[in-house]
Amino acid sequence: MGQSIWESMQQKGYGRREFLQLCTAAAAAAGLDKSAVGQVAHVFEKKEKPAVVWMHFQECTCCSESFIRASHPIVLDALLDVLDLNYSETLMAPSGFQAEKSLSDTIKNNKGKYIVLVEGAVPTKDGGVYCMIGGKTAESILQTVAADAAAIVAWGSCASNGCVQAAKPNPTGATPISKLVNKPVINVPGCPPIADVMMGVITHLLxxxxxxxxxxxxxxxxxxGRRVHDTCxxxxxxxxxxxVESWDDENARKGYCLYKMGCRGxxxxxACSVVRWNEGTSYPIQSGHGCIGCSEAGFWDNGPFYQHLGSFPGFGIESTAxxxxxxxxVATLAGVAAHAVVTNIRKHRVIAExxxxxMKE
Amino acid sequence: MSTGTQNVFQANGSGPVEYRRVYVWELPVRFYHWINAVALVLLIVTGYLIGAPIRAFYAAEAYQQYWFGWVRFIHFASAFVYVFNFAARIYWGFVGNKYAAWNNFFPITPKQRQEIVDVVKVDVLQVKMHGEISTGHNSLAAFVYFFTFLAFVAQSITGFALYSSMSNSFLPRMFTWIVPLMGGEMGVRHWHHLLMWFFVAFIIVHIYLSFYHDYIEGRGTISSMVGGWKFDRVKSAAEAAETEAKRNWGPGIKWRPAVKGHHKKPTFREPM
Known part of the structure; x- marks a missing residue:
């Protein structure tokens, strides 16, 4: 406790050069100008590094998987090293009692100063029995952790908007974090979110x-801020x-737009079309598959993915608007035609009049 | 046909039938109508194309064409024309003549409500042969227009909400809040698309009924939207008395024709 990032890096054998590299990369990730690197270095030298708890609720851990594949390893290493990641079911060494103690100690010792990163939605139906850790419901854990947090980040679509668990009929009552806590939550949706975006958000906070x-x-x-489409x-x-009009046509081979194939761009x-995935290698559309809109709320309910319009509820999967x-x-046309015929039969006398x-003139 | 049907025309005797010219649709109303008609058709055609685009006809590379870009441009441009045109019509509902007035579109008075019932009987179900013919909008048509105005508003709001992500201008940005309310842009797109079909159905019925009235009544319904004039029959003394009796709304409700099946006691309405 009480160490700055620079002090902690020194302890771990990093040199001044690596430290400045981190500062530069961090400044860039936070969207700062080159001239701000000095200030970042100053902050990292002096400011106590924040304690972080990473909660996992109803999710698949794809956010964590994405995060550890960030394309700037030095920043990632440093973040994982320099952050006091005191609790994370996936990455922490302790288990059982020690793990629980680590969480409660962090909350106790860093009141109002620690950052909560939440992965996964919270099931609220049936008393929250669908996701329990150490005998406690996800919701009660979330409330305890969120109460004294300095900032809450909702990782991925589960935590931001419920994702697949919240798709109709949402059997477990999966609820996004922002609807359960009375604090501003930074939503970082995506299934998973882009690693570099996650890193950028953390860096910004830091x-x-x-x-x-x-x-x-x-x-x-x-x-x-922008649609995948705008920067595609x-x-x-x-x-x-x-x-592209079918997956195996000439247009697909030429790399035309996937709009008609239901692309949700x-x-x-x-930021997929700007930041891209896997160290900037590609993103779905570049690989020839339309965007499925995984960072949008309710994207599972807007299917099928390969139709421009979602299906119309209650009329079968393929029926669109x-x-x-x-x-x-067609019914209107038929009705009107029938009415015209009936008019000529029933109202022939009126027409004759x-x-x-x-004639009277 | 039922023999009990009254023939108001025969009641006129054998003299020449006189018509009075009435200036119903003022110039701004006609302009509104045709601008709205053109804008709506453009919006429907381009809107449908936006939902189900046709591939550009000959281009092999993107830089050679801007076909879909133009389709979208026409859609957005006509949308703005359509919205401001509608706003102008609302204004005219307060300053225009009595046929253009806003209160035509709400069945507030018992007379309007009775007319709705009458139009349904005479023109839609055709269980009654003759009814009073209104000079401007009949109350049923006007009430249907009220629903189209609601659809105008809904379509403008959802349209601007969809457009807002591509625009910095004030008007579309006002409706950004609709998007999360409707469950994301897919939801907005869905309803915007569905409402388009309401307009298609409306246009079919609207055009048909304009011709129907022109055909059945023979007093210039179709041409009125170009020149503004309609023709009202000048009533004979006997007919005028009958109309007067109808206005009394009293128990002596003689104007109800003795059509078969009308032996049920009529329901009476208090005069306004």
């Missing part, structure tokens, strides 16, 4: 000591009207 600017859904604007390298094909806010609309349109009026 370097600037404040919550990044959030949009109306609590997502950091720097990463979730295939966007020019969209504007030109060059679309135009309705998905994420267009199916319903075509039926309505109108014509006799003409």
């Amino acid at each position: 370097v600037l000591g404040q919550v990044p600017e959030l949009d109306s859904l609590g997502r950091p604007k720097e990463f979730y 390298y295939r966007r020019a094909n969209y504007d030109a009207g060059l679309f 135009p309705v998905t806010y994420n 267009d199916t319903i609309g075509t039926v309505v349109g 109108v014509h006799t009026e003409d």
